[in-house]
Structure formats: structure tokens, C-alpha cells
Amino acid sequence: MSETHHHSGAKTPEQITADVLASFDGCTDDRLRELMQALVRHLHGFVSEVKLTPEEWTRAIQTLTRTGHITDEHRQEFVLWSDSLGASMLVDAIENTLPDGATESTVLGPFYVPGSPLRVYGANIAQEGGAGVPARVQGRVLDTSGAPIAGAELDVWQNGEDQLYAVQRPEAPEDHLRGRFFTREDGTYAFVAVRPVPYPIPYDGPVGDMLERTGRHPWRPAHIHMIIRADGYRALTTHIFDQASEYLDSDAVFAVKPSLMREFIAHGADDPATPEGITTDWVSVHNDLVLAPAAAAGNGSQPA
Amino acid sequence: MSETHHHSGAKTPEQITADVLASFDGCTDDRLRELMQALVRHLHGFVSEVKLTPEEWTRAIQTLTRTGHITDEHRQEFVLWSDSLGASMLVDAIENTLPDGATESTVLGPFYVPGSPLRVYGANIAQEGGAGVPARVQGRVLDTSGAPIAGAELDVWQNGEDQLYAVQRPEAPEDHLRGRFFTREDGTYAFVAVRPVPYPIPYDGPVGDMLERTGRHPWRPAHIHMIIRADGYRALTTHIFDQASEYLDSDAVFAVKPSLMREFIAHGADDPATPEGITTDWVSVHNDLVLAPAAAAGNGSQPA
Numbered sequence: 001m002s003e004t005h006h007h008s009g010a011k012t013p014e015q016i017t018a019d020v021l022a023s024f025d026g027c028t029d030d031r032l033r034e035l036m037q038a039l040v041r042h043l044h045g046f047v048s049e050v051k052l053t054p055e056e057w058t059r060a061i062q063t064l065t066r067t068g069h070i071t072d073e074h075r076q077e078f079v080l081w082s083d084s085l086g087a088s089m090l091v092d093a094i095e096n097t098l099p100d101g102a103t104e105s106t107v108l109g110p111f112y113v114p115g116s117p118l119r120v121y122g123a124n125i126a127q128e129g130g131a132g133v134p135a136r137v138q139g140r141v142l143d144t145s146g147a148p149i150a151g152a153e154l155d156v157w158q159n160g161e162d163q164l165y166a167v168q169r170p171e172a173p174e175d176h177l178r179g180r181f182f183t184r185e186d187g188t189y190a191f192v193a194v195r196p197v198p199y200p201i202p203y204d205g206p207v208g209d210m211l212e213r214t215g216r217h218p219w220r221p222a223h224i225h226m227i228i229r230a231d232g233y234r235a236l237t238t239h240i241f242d243q244a245s246e247y248l249d250s251d252a253v254f255a256v257k258p259s260l261m262r263e264f265i266a267h268g269a270d271d272p273a274t275p276e277g278i279t280t281d282w283v284s285v286h287n288d289l290v291l292a293p294a295a296a297a298g299n300g301s302q303p304a
Numbered sequence: 305m306s307e308t309h310h311h312s313g314a315k316t317p318e319q320i321t322a323d324v325l326a327s328f329d330g331c332t333d334d335r336l337r338e339l340m341q342a343l344v345r346h347l348h349g350f351v352s353e354v355k356l357t358p359e360e361w362t363r364a365i366q367t368l369t370r371t372g373h374i375t376d377e378h379r380q381e382f383v384l385w386s387d388s389l390g391a392s393m394l395v396d397a398i399e400n401t402l403p404d405g406a407t408e409s410t411v412l413g414p415f416y417v418p419g420s421p422l423r424v425y426g427a428n429i430a431q432e433g434g435a436g437v438p439a440r441v442q443g444r445v446l447d448t449s450g451a452p453i454a455g456a457e458l459d460v461w462q463n464g465e466d467q468l469y470a471v472q473r474p475e476a477p478e479d480h481l482r483g484r485f486f487t488r489e490d491g492t493y494a495f496v497a498v499r500p501v502p503y504p505i506p507y508d509g510p511v512g513d514m515l516e517r518t519g520r521h522p523w524r525p526a527h528i529h530m531i532i533r534a535d536g537y538r539a540l541t542t543h544i545f546d547q548a549s550e551y552l553d554s555d556a557v558f559a560v561k562p563s564l565m566r567e568f569i570a571h572g573a574d575d576p577a578t579p580e581g582i583t584t585d586w587v588s589v590h591n592d593l594v595l596a597p598a599a600a601a602g603n604g605s606q607p608a
Contacts, residue, residue: 010408010561013397019558020390027518035354036518040389042350047394050342057386057395064382068372078368082361085344086324090351091361093317104314214331214340254323257314 017044063206070205074167076110080207083107083253084216101144102292106239107255109225110202111165116155119179124192124277125156127176132161132194134282135264136275137240140187141228141289148187149291152230155180156191158223163199192275195264195283196222198247211252218252221245226289233291240287262287321348367510374509378471380414384511387411387557388520405448406596410543411559413529414506415469420459423483428496428581429460431480436465436498438586439568440579441544444491445532445593452491453595456534459484460495462527467503496579499568499587500526502551515556522556525549530593537595544591566591 011019020040027033046052052060067077082088088107098104119125126132141152157178159165166176183189200218203211211218222245228236241248243261264283267274274282315323324344331337350356356364371381386392392411402408423429430436445456461482463469470480487493504522507515515522526549532540545552547565568587571578578586 010563011393011397013394016390016394016397016558023390023520023554023558024518026520029517032517035356035360036514038350038354042346042353043389043391044394045349046342046346047391048398049346050339051398052339052395054395054399056339057392061380061382061386064368065372065375065380068369068375068382071369071372076365076369078365078372082365085347086320086327087347087351088361089315090317090320090348091356091358093315093320094352094355095358210340213333213336214328216327216330250327254320254327259314 013044013048017041017048020044067206075202075205077202077205077207079110080201080205083109083255084201084207084211086254089254099144099292101290103236103238103288103290104257104259105237106257106260107253108227108237109253109255111159111167112157112225112227113167113178116157116178116180117175119181119191121181121184121188122190122192122275123179123181124275125158125175125177125179126160126192126194127173128160130161131177132197134275134278134280135193135195136190136282136284137193137224137287138188138190138284139287139289141183141189141230141291142187143233144290144292148183148185149230149233150183150185150187152183152187152189152228152233152291153180154183154189154191154289155227155229156193157225158193158196159199160194161197163197192278193224196224196242196245198222198245201252216252217247217250219247220251220253221247221256228289228291230291232294234294236289236291238289240285242285317348317352321345321352324348371510379506379509381506381509381511383414384505384509387413387559388505388511388515390558393558403448403596405594407540407542407592407594408561408563409541410561410564411557412531412541413557413559415463415471416461416529416531417471417482420461420482420484421479423485423495425485425488425492426494426496426579427483427485428579429462429479429481429483430464430496430498431477432464434465435481436501438579438582438584439497439499440494440586440588441497441528441591442492442494442588443591443593445487445493445534445595446491447537448594448596452487452489453534453537454487454489454491456487456491456493456532456537456593456595457484458487458493458495458593459531459533460497461529462497462500463503464498465501467501496582497528500528500546500549502526502549505556520556521551521554523551524555524557525551525560532593532595534595536598538598540593540595542593544589546589 021037024033024036071077092105141149166172181189181191198219198221203218222242223239239260241261242264248256262285264285267282269280325341328337328340375381445453470476485493485495502523502525507522526546527543543564545565546568552560566589568589571586573584
């Protein structure tokens with residue numbers, strides 16, 4: 001063959017990877033260079049290992065495009081990919097090297113809405129009837145020495161018996177099943193919620209298609225969300241999991257930690273401890289929360 | 305501390321990765337299971353290696369969201385990420401294990417528009433004056449034994465001296481600087497184009513931000529695109545690179561292969577070989593194209 005057709009200049013996959021890595025050598029931001037070069041090594045490692053075909057590449061581009069177009073101010077499908085592929089919990093595990101005794105964190109999830117109303121000790125967060133079985137949630141916020149933290153803020157939100165968060169229902173009262181509470185001088189808090197039920201993550205998009213095609217289910221075990229903030233302590237984003245729930249062993253977003261599981265205890269409507277305004281059978285759950293000091297984090301950084 | 309706060313159940317990063325991998329064990333599509341488990345291993349490998357922080361995770365989600373929202377029917381920012389991180393050329397290198405002597409492939413790029421007009425041997429693809437220095441492009445389409453292939457289709461497109469493809473200019477004639485040609489009985493083809501010039505990939509989006517922040521430039525060396533199709537042969541998507549161009553050593557999308565570089569030879573307007581209708585100085589480039597048989601591909605698959 002003529003010289004114009006020789007292949008001596010053709011690059012191997014390894015040479016292509018080396019060229020792309022070298023293109024970032026001039027990046028003067030050390031952390032960004034580290035991130036980009038590691039991203040390239042792992043991206044190329046994936047493509048090379050599976051010998052990704054042009055057809056599979058095209059489908060990946062289509063899936064990412066669809067993910068981008070389904071994402072808006074009410075839905076974050078990229079976060080759902082991160083959650084459903086366990087990347088969110090991995091970031092959480094790397095970040096949260098906690099001192100002994102501190103309560104563990106778990107995913108924020110896509111349904112948190114800032115600006116919940118401030119409510120008084122013991123108030124009911126259900127703003128509609130029929131939201132579910134009433135659940136009294138109470139406990140203390142403590143430091144790692146066991147001393148109470150007064151004035152800590154608990155920002156709580158949960159789904160109702162219909163599996164939905166208020167933010168998913170345009171017709172629901174905006175402040176249904178959410179609220180903020182401050183601990184009292186002795187570190188105690190209390191509110192009335194409903195017993196949470198399992199629910200599926202949104203499965204009508206690309207993540208749902210992936211779950212279905214790979215034989216995975218979209219369900220999360222029953223839980224109540226909370227963020228606890230107090231001056232001088234690391235903010236804590238966590239759940240209370242109902243230890244009697246289904247799906248504790250197969251949470252679609254891998255967010256269960258055994259230390260966060262709690263028993264919801266049944267009570268009759270005639271129990272003398274029945275909270276004011278409750279006329280039906282109800283449940284109670286006790287949940288102490290232990291905050292790490294702001295400076296004691298494993299790698300020194302502090303979540304918002 | 306009370307039992308409810310113990311950490312004995314906390315999962316290590318390695319355990320989280322193992323759990324996510326196991327969640328795909330039930331996938332009955334063997335290739336999909338392989339792809340998803342490799343994706344999880346490499347995604348988690350990246351996050352673990354760089355110890356991705358929650359703040360960096362948030363910025364990654366924002367960048368992906370912005371990429372999704374800038375992508376539409378005229379712009380494909382996900383393809384631009386793949387190109388600028390070398391993933392497109394890596395897929396090409398893995399796919400295209402060619403027999404000796406076959407012309408190498410390179411990226412399709414984001415500016416290909418199907419349905420170019422069929423033009424006669426020797427026709428000019430410039431539909432506007434001032435598009436650039438006229439360039440006669442000619443050669444033969446051959447098989448790997450050197451025998452000519454008659455009736456092979458060349459689908460060509462390129463940018464003008466203004467750095468733009470017609471598809472990037474709403475006011476340009478739709479068929480400017482593009483066309484389809486068939487080879488003659490002796491395998492020859494010829495057309496008049498313009499000498500291509502270097503141009504930047506679109507840099508007003510997330511990919512452009514990445515290039516700027518990492519100290520990379522967005523430029524591609526001068527080239528003419530072509531796809532060659534013939535019955536019984538593998539379709540070939542390739543470029544002619546101007547060997548005198550800038551950026552051959554730092555193509556923003558890593559698509560240069562030395563075997564695709566050609567000399568553009570200068571001619572005066574008084575050269576007896578000047579193509580019909582050309583009244584200025586011009587250039588010529590000779591470019592034979594060798595197609596691999598349809599069944600001879602390295603891994604047996606066949607690009608569209």
C-alpha cells in the first residue's frame with residue numbers, strides 16, 4: 001500500500017488515555033487537575049474495560065440527554081442517578097468520619113424544601129386529616145459527652161400514607177408534614193407526625209428505566225427526614241427508619257444505616273399518654289440525636 | 305453512649321460499593337449487568353480515590369444539569385464532553401481494528417447533517433463567494449488489495465474561512481460547503497472545496513468553562529470531514545487534516561491521526577490545471593481512501 005495508508009501513526013487506547021491525561025498537565029488549580037485526571041482515568045478505564053461499542057455510546061448520550069431534559073426545578077434526575085448508583089451514600093461515607101457516639105448521617109433526598117414553619121414543642125406537622133397513623137416522635141439532642149444541647153433546630157419532613165411528600169402534590173397545604181422545632185433547655189424535642197410508609201423513587205424517567213431493565217425495584221423503606229443544626233456542632237442530615245418497614249435490606253438509594261433504625265411502638269386511643277387532639281390508635285418513637293462538634297470532623301470540612 | 309447511637313452498623317466505602325454492585329446481580333441481561341457493574345466500580349473508584357466532597361458533588365450535579373439544559377436539537381453538549389475528554393476517540397480506537405492498509409477513522413463531530421445534495425464529479429461545494437481559498441480534492445476509493453471501488457458514496461462537509469459550518473449560520477444556504485459524490489468506474493472522485501481553517505469547539509457552555517479553568521484551548525486543526533459508504537465495505541467516518549495547520553498536536557477533541565494528514569499544494573490562478581470557474585490562486589490535495597471489507601472488522605460490529 002502507498003505510504004498515505006500506513007497505520008504506524010495509529011494510537012492505541014492506552015496512548016489516547018495518556019494524551020488526554022497530559023492535556024490537563026498545565027492546569028494550575030491542583031485540586032481541579034487531580035479531579036479531571038482521575039475522572040479521565042476512570043472514564044477511560046470503564047470504556048476500555050467493557051469495550052464500549054459506538055451503539056452503546058450513542059445510547060449513553062441519549063440517556064444523559066433525556067436525564068437533562070426531564071430535570072427541572074421540581075425534579076432532579078441527575079441526583080436520582082447518583083442516589084440509585086450509590087454515589088451519594090459513598091460521598092456521605094467518605095465525608096462523615098464521625099467521633100464515637102455521634103448520630104450517623106444519610107441522604108438528603110430530592111424532597112427537602114427549605115423554609116418550613118417554626119412550630120412549638122409537641123405540635124402536629126400533619127395539616128390534613130387522613131395523612132396516616134399519628135406518630136409521636138420525641139427524644140433529646142445531645143453532644144458526644146451526653147450533655148443536652150438547648151436551642152438546637154430540628155428541620156423535619158416526611159411522606160404521608162399516600163406515599164407522597166407535600167411538594168409532590170400541588171393541591172396539598174405547603175407546610176403539610178414538615179416543620180422546624182427547637183430543643184428545650186434540657187435538650188428535649190417532641191412533635192406529632194404520621195407513621196411513614198415505604199414509597200418508590202420517581203420511576204417514570206431514565207433512572208426508572210434502568211431499575212426496570214436491571215431487575216431492581218424503586219422502593220425506599222419507611223423513614224422520617226431531619227436536619228439538625230446547632231451552633232458549634234456539625235449539621236446532621238439523617239433519617240429515622242421504621243425498623244418494621246419493608247425494603248430495609250434493599251433501599252433503592254442504599255441509604256439505610258442500622259444505627260438509624262427505631263421501633264415504632266403501638267398505643268391505643270385510650271392510652272393516658274395519647275397526645276392532645278389524637279382520637280385514634282397511634283404509635284410512638286424515641287430518638288436521641290448526638291451531634292459532633294464542628295471541628296471534630298474526619299477531614300475537617302463541614303456540610304452546609 | 306446508649307445503644308441507639310452505636311456505629312457498629314456503619315458501612316465503609318468498600319461495603320457501599322459491594323452493596324451497589326450486588327444490587328445488579330439479578331439483572332438477566334448479561335451485557336447490561338456487565339456495563340452497570342463496571343460503571344459502578346469506576347464511578348465509585350473515582351469518588352473514593354479523590355475523596356469527592358459534598359461541595360464538589362453539588363457542583364458536579366450543577367454542571368450536569370447545565371449540560372442537559374444547553375443541549376437541544378442544534379447543540380449536543382454531552383457529545384462535546386465525550387469528545388473533549390477523549391472518550392469518543394477511545395470508543396473509535398476500540399471499535400476500529402482495521403485490516404492493514406485501510407484508511408483510519410476519526411470523530412463524526414457535532415456538525416454532520418444528513419441529506420446533502422448529490423453533486424457531479426468535480427463540482428464545487430461552496431455555494432457562497434468568499435468562503436475561502438479554493439481547494440481541489442481528488443483521489444480514489446480502493447479496497448485493501450488496491451482495486452478501485454466504483455459507485456462508492458463520499459458524503460463531505462467542512463467549515464469556511466469564517467471558522468463556521470453552514471449549520472451554525474442560519475443565514476447560510478443550507479447546502480453550503482457540503483455534498484455527496486459517487487466514485488467513477490475507476491474509483492476516482494473529485495470536488496472543489498475551500499481550504500479548511502482551524503476553529504474552536506463551542507466554548508460558551510460547561511465544556512468551555514472546563515477548558516478555560518484547566519488551561520486547555522478549544523481549537524481543532526483544519527480538516528475536511530467525510531463519510532465513505534460502499535456496498536460490501538465498512539462505512540468509514542474520517543477527516544482529511546491539513547498537515548500545515550496549527551493545533552495538530554493539541555486538537556481539543558484528540559481526533560488527529562498522522563495517517564490522515566495531507567499536503568495542500570499551492571497553485572497560481574494561471575496554472576493550466578486550475579478548475580473551471582476558479583479565477584484566484586488555489587490549492588490541491590490528493591487523498592486516496594481504502595475501505596475495509598464489511599466482515600473483516602476486528603470485533604465484528606459494523607458502524608452505521
